[in-house]
Amino acid sequence: MRIADHPILGKQRKREVTITFNGTSYTALEGESIAAALLANNIRTLRYSEIAKSPRALYCGIGHCFECRVTVDGVRSKRACITTVKDGMFISSQGVDSP
Amino acid sequence: MNDMIICRCEDVTLGELISHIENGSQTVKSLKLQTRAGMGICQGRTCRVLVEQVMTYYADESNIISSSVGTNFPIRPIRLAELAQNGKGDP
Amino acid sequence: MKFDLVVIGAGPAGISAAIKARKNGAHVLIVDENPVAGGKLLGQLYEVPDKGWWIGQRIAEKLVDQATSIGVQFLQETEAWGIFPGWKVVLENSETIDTSYVLIATGAAEKALPIPGWTKPGVIAIGAAQVLTNYHRVKPGKRVAIIGVDPLSLSIAQELQLAGVEVVGIYLPPINPFSQEKADPHYLLTNLAKMSHLAPNQLLKTAGKMLHNPFVKKLAAKWYPANGLKIGNIPLYLRKRVMEIGGETEVDHIRVAPINRNGGTVLDDSIPVEVDCVCLSGGLYPLSELAGSVGCKMVTIKELGGTIPLYSPEMETTQSGLFVAGNITGIEGAKVAMAQGNLAATAISSRLGLLENPSSALEQAISEVEKERKNAILTFMPQVEEGREKVTTMWKTT
Numbered sequence: 001m002r003i004a005d006h007p008i009l010g011k012q013r014k015r016e017v018t019i020t021f022n023g024t025s026y027t028a029l030e031g032e033s034i035a036a037a038l039l040a041n042n043i044r045t046l047r048y049s050e051i052a053k054s055p056r057a058l059y060c061g062i063g064h065c066f067e068c069r070v071t072v073d074g075v076r077s078k079r080a081c082i083t084t085v086k087d088g089m090f091i092s093s094q095g096v097d098s099p
Numbered sequence: 100m101n102d103m104i105i106c107r108c109e110d111v112t113l114g115e116l117i118s119h120i121e122n123g124s125q126t127v128k129s130l131k132l133q134t135r136a137g138m139g140i141c142q143g144r145t146c147r148v149l150v151e152q153v154m155t156y157y158a159d160e161s162n163i164i165s166s167s168v169g170t171n172f173p174i175r176p177i178r179l180a181e182l183a184q185n186g187k188g189d190p
Numbered sequence: 191m192k193f194d195l196v197v198i199g200a201g202p203a204g205i206s207a208a209i210k211a212r213k214n215g216a217h218v219l220i221v222d223e224n225p226v227a228g229g230k231l232l233g234q235l236y237e238v239p240d241k242g243w244w245i246g247q248r249i250a251e252k253l254v255d256q257a258t259s260i261g262v263q264f265l266q267e268t269e270a271w272g273i274f275p276g277w278k279v280v281l282e283n284s285e286t287i288d289t290s291y292v293l294i295a296t297g298a299a300e301k302a303l304p305i306p307g308w309t310k311p312g313v314i315a316i317g318a319a320q321v322l323t324n325y326h327r328v329k330p331g332k333r334v335a336i337i338g339v340d341p342l343s344l345s346i347a348q349e350l351q352l353a354g355v356e357v358v359g360i361y362l363p364p365i366n367p368f369s370q371e372k373a374d375p376h377y378l379l380t381n382l383a384k385m386s387h388l389a390p391n392q393l394l395k396t397a398g399k400m401l402h403n404p405f406v407k408k409l410a411a412k413w414y415p416a417n418g419l420k421i422g423n424i425p426l427y428l429r430k431r432v433m434e435i436g437g438e439t440e441v442d443h444i445r446v447a448p449i450n451r452n453g454g455t456v457l458d459d460s461i462p463v464e465v466d467c468v469c470l471s472g473g474l475y476p477l478s479e480l481a482g483s484v485g486c487k488m489v490t491i492k493e494l495g496g497t498i499p500l501y502s503p504e505m506e507t508t509q510s511g512l513f514v515a516g517n518i519t520g521i522e523g524a525k526v527a528m529a530q531g532n533l534a535a536t537a538i539s540s541r542l543g544l545l546e547n548p549s550s551a552l553e554q555a556i557s558e559v560e561k562e563r564k565n566a567i568l569t570f571m572p573q574v575e576e577g578r579e580k581v582t583t584m585w586k587t588t
Binding site: 061 | 223224225226235243245247267299300309310311312313314315317318319320321322323324326327328329330332352353354439440477
């Protein structure tokens, strides 16, 4: 899902970092958001809704709607769309029993 | 369409909102209090306008009592610990 | 420490204001909840006729470099959750910042456009698609459908295609309590024409040209081809509605129904179209909750996109010392926001006694806002000028 060579913006050179989502390791690029990093790894579903337990994901993309909330290094409800990945970051979905 | 979710945080559907209007909800505020629409973590930032639109569309106009559901501080969710800290003056 | 000015929001309006005020000698802090400064600039990418590409990310980087080099302080990843008289800005870590003046430049958010299935993973707001594609360089999907026809969605459709995303079409939403004029093909045709002169891309220009002839415009809604017009490689379907977004756990299709000549939907003829991502475009509205909570007089002006804090010709709200600039005052492009930021900062500098000739500086700043508005290549609200006049009138009578 990555745009390796954009016709106007060109190529991106960013350092790779490793993040963990629900127990699995993924490669992310330094400076990108958690939501972008996971989507680049073909992951859309970020959490399950509290009551209906339906899968939810990125929606507004600007930190407004809180749909993409995830637990990051033990802190609940961080917005995946405006939280930058860090090497060794441990991310998990809310609304499911701990993996 | 009644299955469609209006409040994403609290999983409130259009059907639930309509049935509360049919059962006599006359204000956006009472609709909110009865269904919890707009009372989740985002505090109605996505659905506030939608709930108002549902009210205008489905309620008999003469039955709507206008009430304002404005914005209040804090405008972002904050942790209770931080709020407690704030009350104690400079940390 | 006490600041002369705290700016909330590091978008085009906020950073421009901070630079101006700092240049005049003020001590300025910008607070922003995003990890990187730049706001909506970060995702913007379009071609300006005869001037080349507007690459928002690079413009943002230049502004931030300039601001930092002259001593503007940035506090990123920090939410401001309240403002209290005096002025005190309270941050998420419960820290309180004292300041003589506050500029609220919180920008805009997108209106929700609910459609059955809109909470499924893969359904995103059109602005999210823009940030993913142009800033993070990650495709929002392989096959994408866009619902909602407006200058923003038409522009982003083109940006997606440029990045190699297959855009299967731009569609109308179903008729429901929320879609309102967004579901009306005739309204869309009339207003697209108003908003698309000097448009930044081929898609908008073609739509505009097609509608310049009033006779064509009148008939267009009726005779617009049922299979859409291909503009670039993207079909713009003004006679098709997406009734439902489907998929077991994530989006895998949309259900598309034709619109008959009277504007009604022909449900019996609906067909599924395979997609893995749907972008909803409900239009932008001013993000004014902070101003509303602090007690600024709020007014709803449809021509500006929603509810805004009433502001003076110098961008001051009804709360003395509290200023606004950018999309919080109404939906317009980045250049207008920058000019408004400049104007607010000039007014604040003048109050701080930093200007030698405040009245001519203010006059110039005001005329720059008007100039940018006239030269705007992308108009989001067709009656923005009327909206601004309403504000002026309301302010006089307050």
